[in-house]
Amino acid sequence: MDKKPETQTSRRKFLTGAAAATAGAATLGFPMIAKSQSPIVLKMQGAWGAKDIFNEMAEEYVKRVNEMSGGRLRIDYLVAGSVVKPFEVLDATNKGVIDGAHTVAVYWYGKSKVASMFGSGPITGCDAAQNLAWIAKEGEVFYYELMKKLGIDVVAFFAMPMPTQPLGWFKKPVKSAKELKGFKYRTVGLAADLMQELGMKVTQLPGGEIVPAMERGVIDAFEFNNPTSDSRFGAQDVAKNYMMGSYHQAMEFFEIDWNRKKYESLPKDLQAVLKYAAEAASTSNFATAMDNYSKDLVSLRDKSKVNIIRTPKDIFEAQIKAWDVIVKRLVDSDPFFAKVWASQKAWGKRVAYYSLFNSADFKVAYEHLHGKLGF
Secondary structure, three states: OOOHHHHHHHHHHHHHHHHHHHHHHHHHHHHHHHHHHOOEEEEEEEOOOOOOHHHHHHHHHHHHHHHHOOOOEEEEEEOOOOOOOHHHHHHHHHHOOOOEEEEOHHHHOOOOHHHHHHOOOOOOOOOHHHHHHHHHHHHHHHHHHHHHHHOOOEEEEEEOOOOOOOOEEEOOOOOOHHHHOOOEEEOOOHHHHHHHHOOOEEEOOOHHHHHHHHHHOOOOEEOOOOHHHHHHOOHHHOOOEEEEOOOOOOOOOEEEEEEHHHHHOOOHHHHHHHHHHHHHHHHHHHHHHHHHHHHHHHHHHHOOOOEEEEOOHHHHHHHHHHHHHHHHHHHHHOHHHHHHHHHHHHHHHHHHHHHHHHOOOHHHHHHHHHOOOOO
């Protein structure tokens, strides 16, 4: 009985000491916990004007990265011009001026015409989704070989197989390839070579500069990408004839670049998030495109009174012949282009063969349900 108070006192001392130790450990550990919860922030700039739907598509990628990383990684997305000009985002990423870029390969084709093989290259019979599959299965090796040749150290992911881009906007309808000669026309990448082969005078401009150039008479016809982007920057205000379908940019996709040192400094799981979020965004981007492009084409027709025209077959045929000339010229002058083209052409022969034999005739089904298309 005499020892009970002493036992209780000892027990109180133990509990008090344990509590203090626990509190001390928590206090000492708090800065580490706070640090681990602070996200790594990456700055990404797009190549797109503030109103362009491509910014929304870039933000779909950003949203997926930010949510999949569980708060450990955050991308801050900036529109074109926030840090550098649209055509400069790859160089800025390479130099570490920005951490990442959302762009297209044709915007840097001035460094190498092979760039267009990774978006809007020569026709192989494949569509954009099939050519994106080529990049995933074969083309990525060539991409990094080209980057090494150019001294550019980035990690890149490709996303969003874009629908065929229209021939573009004209003040008067064009009925044949001969009528294209002499037009001052805007396009980008190897498509510029193609349209020059058809006799057009080509100027390469970012999307935000197109309408002002049209208003000043610097160009008198142009293409950008799709009905939504085009209508948002006011294409319908400077031309009323929208010619749909073309071989000049029939299979493009986004290029998502990251500075390699920055990318490789991240934990492996966050590297995986940046990579696989591109695949997730690709599906989301395509859904966004289908919903918006179709609505806006109808709006251009019905509200803006734009004349929606299917590009004449004669122009498609002339473009194919022009591609033959351009490809031969590049194959003969550039062994690396020849190597990439051989891979892409062989892929097209096999993959397009499967697709063309197997695809349903969707036009027949459409006309059965909705009536004649009118072309």
